[in-house]
Amino acid sequence: MGLEVIRVEKQYIVKTTNLTKQFKSTTAVDKVNIQIPKGAIYGFLGPNGAGKTTVIKLLLGLIKKSAGSVSIFGKELKKDKISILRQVGSLVESPSYYGHLSARRNLEIMRAILQVPKSRIQEVLEIVKLEENADRPVKGYSLGMKQRLGIAQALLGQPELLILDEPTNGLDPSGIIEMRELIKSLPGQFGMTVLVSSHLLSEIDQIATEVGIISKGKLIFQDNIEVLRKQSLNKIRIETNDCKAAWNYLITKGYKGEFEENHLIFPEVDKTIVAAIVRTLVESQFDVYRVEEEKRSLESIFLEMTEEVQTS
Numbered sequence: 111m112g113l114e115v116i117r118v119e120k121q122y123i124v125k126t127t128n129l130t131k132q133f134k135s136t137t138a139v140d141k142v143n144i145q146i147p148k149g150a151i152y153g154f155l156g157p158n159g160a161g162k163t164t165v166i167k168l169l170l171g172l173i174k175k176s177a178g179s180v181s182i183f184g185k186e187l188k189k190d191k192i193s194i195l196r197q198v199g200s201l202v203e204s205p206s207y208y209g210h211l212s213a214r215r216n217l218e219i220m221r222a223i224l225q226v227p228k229s230r231i232q233e234v235l236e237i238v239k240l241e242e243n244a245d246r247p248v249k250g251y252s253l254g255m256k257q258r259l260g261i262a263q264a265l266l267g268q269p270e271l272l273i274l275d276e277p278t279n280g281l282d283p284s285g286i287i288e289m290r291e292l293i294k295s296l297p298g299q300f301g302m303t304v305l306v307s308s309h310l311l312s313e314i315d316q317i318a319t320e321v322g323i324i325s326k327g328k329l330i331f332q333d334n335i336e337v338l339r340k341q342s343l344n345k346i347r348i349e350t351n352d353c354k355a356a357w358n359y360l361i362t363k364g365y366k367g368e369f370e371e372n373h374l375i376f377p378e379v380d381k382t383i384v385a386a387i388v389r390t391l392v393e394s395q396f397d398v399y400r401v402e403e404e405k406r407s408l409e410s411i412f413l414e415m416t417e418e419v420q421t422s
């Protein structure tokens with residue numbers, strides 16, 4: 111019996127291949143390859159004007175792509191648009207509703223169009239925690255409540271994929287916390303996959319499991335959030351009277367660091383190793399001027415990544 115090699119290709123809920131959108135002379139989306147695993151909360155991060163909304167509109171078939179392809183649930187959007195979009199809920203820009211009607215009435219109108227059971231209205235009201243205010247006119251709602259109504263509408267059809275474009279924009283701190291908790295609960299409770307865009311890393315850092323960073327239309331980073339967090343680990347920076355000589359000496363003692371201008375840099379070292387390095391230097395007559403811990407914030411990593419693209 112011959113050996114059979116089975117190649118199992120990872121299944122993604124969303125997969126784009128060289129997705130490109132050109133608006134006259136602007137390439138708003140440039141050969142973007144997004145991969146969103148099932149059950150992920152994919153934080154789609156980028157500065158204003160980076161191309162997030164354009165990508166989202168392409169995923170929802172709201173605008174035509176210039177090149178590349180979009181596959182959702184393993185099917186090509188172009189070929190199976192209606193059946194795919196039936197399983198996708200979205201909130202892009204502000205939610206639409208009739209202000210003089212209650213949340214319940216608004217949801218009833220949507221429910222009739224989508225032809226889902228009446229019982230779904232109460233279910234979505236509970237998920238977004240609007241039950242108590244469900245019978246008041248929506249025009250009296252806070253912005254956060256309106257956003258949650260928008261999400262309730264997106265959830266009516268029990269979507270497998272939920273796409274939210276900057277859902278916390280303009281919300282007050284308590285509205286932001288409520289929205290965050292709501293988004294975080296969806297994969298665990300309902301097996302949903304969520305794509306959520308933001309221009310704030312701190313926001314994505316608190317909810318996402320996967321991150322995609324877009325800048326000037328290009329996807330410049332995509333991985334598990336832990337990979338991004340690892341880049342913010344502490345470094346130890348040491349300044350001596352002769353860093354080049356100190357660096358050479360430490361190498362002979364088995365310490366591997368980097369030499370940068372007037373500093374020695376040691377990534378992720380334990381405090382006992384820091385002490386040993388300092389002792390070794392002092393015992394060898396080097397003057398140690400400074401030992402500093404340098405913690406890079408995720409924000410600085412994000413800024414550095416996006417600035418590199420801006421200036422290239």
Ligand SMILES: Nc1ncnc2c1ncn2[C@@H]1O[C@H](COP(=O)(O)OP(=O)(O)OP(=O)(O)O)[C@@H](O)[C@H]1O
Pocket residue numbers: 133136137138156157158159160161162163164165309
């Ligand atoms: N209909 C359009 N016609 C021409 N240019 C457009 C159009 N829509 C978007 N753009 C341009 O494409 C680029 C990306 O815009 P997009 O709205 O996707 O960015 P974004 O990341 O969502 O930013 P923001 O958070 O500010 O909405 C911008 O340069 C924008 O000016």
